[in-house]
Amino acid sequence: MATEYTPTEMMDRDSRSNRYYRNAVERHWDPGEIELEQDVENLLAHIEASDEYDQSYWDRTLNGIAKFGAGEDAVTEDLAPLATVLDNIDDQLFLTTQLYEEAKHADFFDRYWREVIWTVEDELGWERSNPRNDKWFNDPYVELFDRNRKAQYRLLEDDTPENRAKAYCHYHLTVEGILAQTGYYGMQTSYGGEFEELPHLPGLVEGFTKIRSDEGRHVGFGMNQLKKLIAEGVDPNLIEDTVHELVPLVQGITEDERFQPDDEAERVGLEDGALAAYAVEKHTDRMQQITDAAAEIPDVDELVQLEGDD
Template sequence: MSTDRAQSGLDHDRRSFRYYRHAVERHWDPHEIDLEPDREAIADVPEPAFDGLRETLALFGAGEEAVTEDLSPLGVVLENAADQLFVTTQLYEEAKHADFFDRYWRTVIAPEEQRRDLEPSAPTDDRWFNAPYDELFERNETAMHRLLVEDTPENRALAYCHYHMAIEGILAQTGYYGVQRNFSGDFEELPRLPALVEGFSSIRSDEGRHVGFGMWKLKTLVRDEGVAPRLVTDTVGELAMLTQRIVGGATEEGASGVGEDELIGYAAEKHAQRMEQIVDASAEMPSVEELVSLDR
């Protein structure tokens, strides 16, 4: 380590350092969530809603495992120490999310399948994944790993567009919103699943920081690195179409709860909001507390 770097230390005012500290202070353990109430309550979930819940959890679980691996190139190419600190917390949090989904499936979903005399399934079964989902994550993997071959401002922008904007900022946030709405006691036809809601609340809060980091990086690339705003808007717009097809394909016909139109509308709203905050030079970036707040 050079003397200059040793003397300069970390920039505590840098947004990524504040996100890093926020992650440390908001630490949670997926194995401390009590799943027993859900093991009883899930028996009251109607068949179509149970099928939809299984599909949603499988999509989330596979997604968290994939993005945990795909984030690694970003940690390699980032130079700033505070940025690297934040990415380490994001990697750790993505791993925790994958752990939560795996534990919930083993502890709640699998026993309920057995009670209902359903054929045992795994969250990795091909039946849960549609073509748009596979395409989105393949595109994300390509965009992230391209950084190891050609690290340019444009390629960094594409990586943030895929990972932080499309997958986390639109697809994941929409899924969290739907599941929390469905199982928070808002619908008479659906039971409250407190462990699922608690886990999703913690995960969704983590993802808010991740999205904020990607938004900040994109705004900086556009403002200071010469990245064309059109590259960001066109890329995220194209990916948003994929997320809409994923959301629509994951909605079970006849299931109670939040409908497909509401979910697609929520995704479109998030997309428009994020783009304005990134490409409009006069638009303020949301604070970390705004990013992690669980709007309803």
């Protein structure tokens, strides 16, 4: 017997979800339009100017890009269960934009690897590197994204307020709100031209800037959903405990030492521990904004603001 169709209610144009949806529509961007030729030139010039450049230096540059690319693939694949169970029209509207944007982010990193990384390697006569090689992904990385996938797909079997809270904690709050935000800080600082020892990669930085703008909406949506779930009876301790278990994995990812030189004098970029400290700071901020009933969730631009932004 066919299920009787029930029309949805009209949109709530003043709701935060609907405003995030409209913000996404107004800020559309195309990953195919970002200029990448300068990144190729700068990388080649940087490599050719060094008398001691070897594969280990190249791997350090590729490590973060590979992690972001695979991460965007993963979150693109894993958002569908949440989109399936949401029953509010404004939430559904926003999730359609998030699905689209996650696909755009995956598209950007795939394009960057093909048009920048492989172009540089071809020019130098090197073997083309594989962005999905297991060597880029340490155990904390694999575990965090495995946990995220399980939290999302659990909704299809047991869609409870508590499981929705855990799904938002894994995806929007930890992967996007803490891990990605920390990664933006590290990558944009490293390749934004601040360090003479590192190549300036304006195309990569522009891509991160666009992605960061999108994910500010994603993080804000997840935080708002968690705040509503708490108001409806979900224990705040569940949220705090869930994220508390995940933060060490974030730190294990951001402080991946496998591609760093043993000699401290040869290390360039951010100081040791800087990214781990940044991750803890973001965790503390998010928790206060969600669990404090009097605290306001920041606007999109504030959610994604980095030190040094205008």
